[in-house]
Amino acid sequence: MTAVKGSKQCRMVVVRYRPWRPVFWTLFVLVVMAAGVAASFYWGHYKGVIEQADAVAERDRLRIEVADLSRETEQLRQQVANLRLGTQVDQQASEEMRNQVIALKEEVAALEEDITFYRGLMSPGENNSGLTIGSLNVLATDNPRQFEYKLVIQQLATDHQVLSGQLNFNIVGRQEGALETLSLYQLSEQVEGEDIRLRFRYFQNIEGRLTLPEGFEPERIELVAASSGRNAETVEKKFGWLVQEL
Known part of the structure; x- marks a missing residue:
């Protein structure tokens, strides 16, 4: 074979043909x-x-x-x-x-x-005998203007006789700023008159329910008890308005 000048010459190898490989x-x-x-x-x-x-x-x-x-x-x-x-x-x-x-x-x-x-x-003591104003209790109720009251009037003596007399029960307060005094008779259905009748040998309970008018603000309670008869006497006592809650 004629070689072409300037071209690269490759070496040829003869191998066995294996078609299964x-x-x-x-x-x-x-x-x-x-x-x-x-x-x-x-x-x-x-x-x-x-x-x-x-x-x-x-x-x-x-x-x-x-x-x-x-x-x-x-x-x-x-x-x-x-x-x-x-x-x-x-x-x-x-x-x-x-x-x-x-x-x-x-x-x-x-x-x-x-x-x-x-x-x-x-x-009784030597200086504590005769008609006496005992305890006073004012109790609140469900109605803010209604109150229950209980007052005890006593006779202190060594020889107790039936005592008769009367009691004035007044509540002092203010109505629209002005001082006003109301009798228990005006406030309680259990009281029949301004002069509450007293008649007892040892003591007497005065109790019931009172209703204060609208706008009236109570300040104190003033009590005056007077006995009648040969040894008549008068006693006075004032209580501040103090309500016991239920």
Whole structure:
């Protein structure tokens, strides 16, 4: 062959023709790929089974913990409920005991007051005898303008005789700024006249309900009691307007 000047000369090699070799390598590659896919599949399946088993075990463990925590929570709730109930019972018992103590103290005070009252009736002091204005109580009601009253008129003596006389019961206050005096007769249906009749041997209770007119602001109560007869006497006493709440 004639060589062309200036062109690159390549060496030629003669090889044996093998038509099955590409097919072999193609099949080999396919087998390797299939083996890799199968291995990946089984490895993934294996890992999935292991992870699923671990997840199931973790789930079962968490279920057990949740059950234990639920039981513990229920026990704590029951303990809290028992403590609350016990606290309520204790508070109720304490309140009942306190109320009983208060009631007993009030009863003792009332009895002591009664003893003092009757002792004064039967054995008055040297400078404290004859007609006497005793205690006065004014009690509130559901109506802010209505009040209950209870007045005790006494006779202190060693030899009690029937005492007769009269009582004037007046409430002094202000109506639109002006000083005004109202008789109990004007305010209470239980009183029949300005002069309240007195007749008793030891004591007499004067009680009922009074209603104050609108705009009238009470300041004090003025009492004048007078006995009749041979040893007639007159006593006066003033009380500030003090209302005992219900």
